[in-house]
Amino acid sequence: MTFAELWESLLPLGRDAGTGGYRRYSFTDADLACRQWFFQTSAERGLRADVDANGNLWAWWDPPPAALVAPGAPRPGAGGAVVTGSHLDSVPDGGAYDGPLGVVSGFAAVDRLRAQGFGPARPLAVAAFCEEEGGRFGLACLGSRLLTGAVAPQDAAALRDGQGVTLAEAMTAAGLDPARIGPDEDLLGRIGVFVELHIEQGAALNGLGAAVGIAEGIWPHGRWRLDFTGRADHAGTTRLEDRRDPMLPYAATVLEARQAAAAYGALATFGKVTAEPGGANAICSSVRAWLDARAPDQPVLDHLVGQVEAAARRAAAAQGVEVGVHRESFTPPVAFDPALAARLARALAARGITAPVLPTGAGHDAGVLAARLPTAMLFVRNPTGVSHSPAEHAERADCEAGVTALAAVLEELAGP
Numbered sequence: 001m002t003f004a005e006l007w008e009s010l011l012p013l014g015r016d017a018g019t020g021g022y023r024r025y026s027f028t029d030a031d032l033a034c035r036q037w038f039f040q041t042s043a044e045r046g047l048r049a050d051v052d053a054n055g056n057l058w059a060w061w062d063p064p065p066a067a068l069v070a071p072g073a074p075r076p077g078a079g080g081a082v083v084t085g086s087h088l089d090s091v092p093d094g095g096a097y098d099g100p101l102g103v104v105s106g107f108a109a110v111d112r113l114r115a116q117g118f119g120p121a122r123p124l125a126v127a128a129f130c131e132e133e134g135g136r137f138g139l140a141c142l143g144s145r146l147l148t149g150a151v152a153p154q155d156a157a158a159l160r161d162g163q164g165v166t167l168a169e170a171m172t173a174a175g176l177d178p179a180r181i182g183p184d185e186d187l188l189g190r191i192g193v194f195v196e197l198h199i200e201q202g203a204a205l206n207g208l209g210a211a212v213g214i215a216e217g218i219w220p221h222g223r224w225r226l227d228f229t230g231r232a233d234h235a236g237t238t239r240l241e242d243r244r245d246p247m248l249p250y251a252a253t254v255l256e257a258r259q260a261a262a263a264y265g266a267l268a269t270f271g272k273v274t275a276e277p278g279g280a281n282a283i284c285s286s287v288r289a290w291l292d293a294r295a296p297d298q299p300v301l302d303h304l305v306g307q308v309e310a311a312a313r314r315a316a317a318a319q320g321v322e323v324g325v326h327r328e329s330f331t332p333p334v335a336f337d338p339a340l341a342a343r344l345a346r347a348l349a350a351r352g353i354t355a356p357v358l359p360t361g362a363g364h365d366a367g368v369l370a371a372r373l374p375t376a377m378l379f380v381r382n383p384t385g386v387s388h389s390p391a392e393h394a395e396r397a398d399c400e401a402g403v404t405a406l407a408a409v410l411e412e413l414a415g416p
């Protein structure tokens, strides 16, 4: 099967016909269809697929048992598995590539290696991590955080989606046992290295004229929920001075976040907001909004978020409104393993591929796994840089170049 056929077999799943964007939220029908696709794709390749206790998917290409290795051939190593992969879930109306490109490219690289007659000397797996975007339960990289112990299982199980459904309930409905979630040292201990291929979420490679890049590190980032609570009242009769309108401190906070981010050379975004009860002719009783903040280093991020929070408290007090600030998700700065990145660059250079090294502000499961494993990332050129949008795009030739690069890297890492 070609990359194009494999890519197109996943493309229709979870796509909204109106917007053309993807709505693949964990454990919904769209996500279950993607999981089914993963199992079928694994079965077609004779890969041993399973789902771990945290809802992450694994497709294993096992080396032959020692007894089957031809005399004189190198003996397969035990453990030290080489894992590649990414995620299949999406943000609301996400693009087709963020996540799925890494999973599809992983299977396509396996096909490519097999066609070349390559057999792994150690286990090689393609993985798809659960809820990378935090699009349903709010905590980004939930599956890799649970696997590595970066979130407590009881805290994760109690996370709720926008309808009040807990992660535990959603997992149970999907046939998984939420009592089993949590760190899996046995599984982690079997992995020697993780390499995630991902579409670039910026246009740096385009500027450099390169189809493929290597990640240097990830900016520290997180999301904070702000709850402004005021008092509902009549829009046509309540005097301005009598109002406790939570929309006003919310608006002031948005503007402060933008100004502070610009001043610090950082990024701050309010991309999600709800106002209750939501009458056009009523002052709302509450506004709930989410701040996504990212910065080149931790002290800058701390200052930025501190300044936004202080502004929210000041503006709320001035309007007789209460405000609560709750950190939902956080990833400290990540520096990917420099020796591994250099090894990848050498393996690519040996095949005539020049891969520039880039930092990124986007979060990835590789960033979470980097705390426990030697980890690297490959980026594939995004000509416009647009991501988290239906307009996200990568040229087919660049996707093919990504598969070539990933296959070369897997050959280097899983070869004898």
Ligand code: GLV
Binding pocket: 132, 133, 140, 361, 362, 363, 364
């Ligand atoms: C995920 O793509 C993130 O950076 O939030």
Ligand code: MN
Binding pocket: 091, 098, 133, 388
């Ligand atoms: Mn994303």
Ligand code: MN
Binding pocket: 087, 098, 099, 132, 198, 363, 364
């Ligand atoms: Mn992603």
